Amino acid sequence: MEQLFINILLTTLLLVSFGLLSSLFNAMILSPKRLRSKLEKQGVTGPPHSLLLGNLWEMMSTKFKSSKTPKQQQQVTSHNCAAIVFPYLVKWRNQYGPTFVFSLGNLQILHMNQPNALKELSTSTSLLFGRPSHHHHDAILGQGIIASSGHVWAHQRKILAPEFFMDKVKGMMKLMEESAFLVASALNEEIEKGGGVAELKIDDYTRSFAGDVILRACFGSNYAQGKQIFLKLRDLQAILAQVLLLQWIPGIRYLPTKSNMGMWRLEKEIQALILKVVKERKQAKSHPDKDLLQIIIESAERSDLGQDTNSFVVDNCKNIYFAGYETTAVSAAWTLMLLALYPEWQHKVRAEILQTCRGPLPDADMLRNMKTLTMVINESLRLYSPAVIVPREALGDMKFGGINIPKGVGVWITLVTLHQDPDLWGPDADKFIPERFANGISGACKVPYAYMPFGAGPHTCLGQHFAMMELKIFLTHMLSNFTFTLSPKYRHSPFMNLVVEPEFGIDLFVTRL
Numbered sequence: 139m140e141q142l143f144i145n146i147l148l149t150t151l152l153l154v155s156f157g158l159l160s161s162l163f164n165a166m167i168l169s170p171k172r173l174r175s176k177l178e179k180q181g182v183t184g185p186p187h188s189l190l191l192g193n194l195w196e197m198m199s200t201k202f203k204s205s206k207t208p209k210q211q212q213q214v215t216s217h218n219c220a221a222i223v224f225p226y227l228v229k230w231r232n233q234y235g236p237t238f239v240f241s242l243g244n245l246q247i248l249h250m251n252q253p254n255a256l257k258e259l260s261t262s263t264s265l266l267f268g269r270p271s272h273h274h275h276d277a278i279l280g281q282g283i284i285a286s287s288g289h290v291w292a293h294q295r296k297i298l299a300p301e302f303f304m305d306k307v308k309g310m311m312k313l314m315e316e317s318a319f320l321v322a323s324a325l326n327e328e329i330e331k332g333g334g335v336a337e338l339k340i341d342d343y344t345r346s347f348a349g350d351v352i353l354r355a356c357f358g359s360n361y362a363q364g365k366q367i368f369l370k371l372r373d374l375q376a377i378l379a380q381v382l383l384l385q386w387i388p389g390i391r392y393l394p395t396k397s398n399m400g401m402w403r404l405e406k407e408i409q410a411l412i413l414k415v416v417k418e419r420k421q422a423k424s425h426p427d428k429d430l431l432q433i434i435i436e437s438a439e440r441s442d443l444g445q446d447t448n449s450f451v452v453d454n455c456k457n458i459y460f461a462g463y464e465t466t467a468v469s470a471a472w473t474l475m476l477l478a479l480y481p482e483w484q485h486k487v488r489a490e491i492l493q494t495c496r497g498p499l500p501d502a503d504m505l506r507n508m509k510t511l512t513m514v515i516n517e518s519l520r521l522y523s524p525a526v527i528v529p530r531e532a533l534g535d536m537k538f539g540g541i542n543i544p545k546g547v548g549v550w551i552t553l554v555t556l557h558q559d560p561d562l563w564g565p566d567a568d569k570f571i572p573e574r575f576a577n578g579i580s581g582a583c584k585v586p587y588a589y590m591p592f593g594a595g596p597h598t599c600l601g602q603h604f605a606m607m608e609l610k611i612f613l614t615h616m617l618s619n620f621t622f623t624l625s626p627k628y629r630h631s632p633f634m635n636l637v638v639e640p641e642f643g644i645d646l647f648v649t650r651l
């Protein structure tokens with residue numbers, strides 16, 4: 139009897155081990171090979187890849203080499219971020235053309251920057267073309283709107299989208315102006331302390347502005363109260379950015395490495411901070427306006443998607459904090475860097491602001507009529523697009539951009555290379571020339587779809603009206619009160635920290651107008 143039991147146990151163990159080994163063999167070797175060969179048969183080539191690592195080794199070594207170029211590069215000689223942020227993609231694009239396949243570990247990624255794919259990305263409404271199911275942003279995004287696909291995504295989009303419609307955003311202008319006033323007061327204090335001129339890192343101030351706006355407009359609090367959440371999110375972002383490529387090595391994300399443990403700890407701390415905000419909100423007897431936080435809490439309680447209520451709330455709050463904070467903060471900082479570098483544009487934008495506003499605070503119509511300001515922001519978002527990739531995955535076999543894409547293949551449209559492609563933008567693609575937007579976005583590029591700082595299609599940025607309004611209000615306040623010049627301390631080093639950031643900050647001299 140005992141022997142029989144042992145035999146059954148051994149057979150079961152053997153079968154389970156065999157099952158596990160064959161699934162591993164399939165996931166690591168057979169499936170990547172099969173997907174690649176389906177693409178290769180259609181003429182899509184790419185860099186040769188190796189087992190388990192795919193092309194990670196080449197990516198890491200190219201990155202390492204490029205990060206060993208002198209850090210003292212003070213002068214801004216080119217605005218070509220792509221060569222700095224994604225040297226390997228630029229190399230492969232030159233070698234294989236805009237469509238090629240490469241591997242992140244055992245995942246196959248189709249790089250597609252050719253015009254017909256760009257058009258299709260904007261028009262395709264298929265739920266099969268979703269956000270990647272394999273990503274390493276769990277700690278930051280969880281299962282929130284940015285990380286989800288299909289019906290779960292559609293449900294979240296339906297809940298959140300109305301909060302960012304233009305009419306709602308117009309109603310938030312006053313809050314945005316209050317946040318800009320706070321930055322203006324802080325700059326005035328620094329100027330006074332400095333005896334008429336302040337030398338500072340402007341990105342510190344754009345972060346407090348963007349954080350304050352999100353917290354006031356969406357969560358009914360302010361930067362002083364919510365700062366801890368943003369600081370921890372930034373720490374999490376920094377760890378993730380450091381190990382991003384390594385995380386694609388199969389299995390590594392589950393090991394208790396120093397960085398993984400750091401991320402797990404921060405994830406828990408952020409969750410606790412958000413749940414505290416939620417608890418306080420629930421305990422508050424009434425809240426005058428139904429803001430985004432209230433909408434998320436109420437939807438979580440009503441949701442029938444089987445998601446845990448707390449996770450739904452925490453993940454979606456984290457998504458809004460992350461999506462709305464860093465992106466807008468760095469965009470505002472890069473724009474001020476460019477205006478400091480090109481004083482003639484700073485004068486032009488300021489003249490337009492002073493002429494349009496003539497004293498009162500700008501209203502939505504005035505902001506819309508500021509053509510030069512809009513051109514400058516568009517050009518800044520082209521050269522320093524905070525989001526570097528528009529990522530998708532074929533969640534079922536599908537056709538896209540003329541290629542039959544098998545289920546499981548990732549698709550990357552890379553904004554940094556797209557926005558600076560000389561074939562699309564001309565030989566001066568890496569130069570700051572806001573006039574290219576004089577006839578709007580459609581007149582700026584040979585292929586209008588090639589400009590997509592906010593992504594495209596059904597997953598396009600939910601907060602783009604919000605972000606543009608924020609940027610315009612912030613820059614209007616700054617330029618009508620201060621002048622900005624580049625400090626000799628500034629070291630130009632666009633740097634991939636999940637979004638494209640100035641690695642050493644942006645050092646500016648600020649004086650009162």
Ligand code: HEM
Binds near residue numbers: 591596
């Ligand atoms: C300059 C500022 C910003 C830039 C450049 C930016 C860019 C982007 C990009 C490229 C995407 C991906 C789109 C796609 O996959 O097609 C995205 C998604 C998203 N953004 Fe933004 N964003 C900005 C500001 C904001 C703000 C202020 C908010 C909210 C307050 C926001 C909320 C979102 C959300 C919720 C998504 C996910 C949409 C979905 O999957 O349905 N973004 N953003």
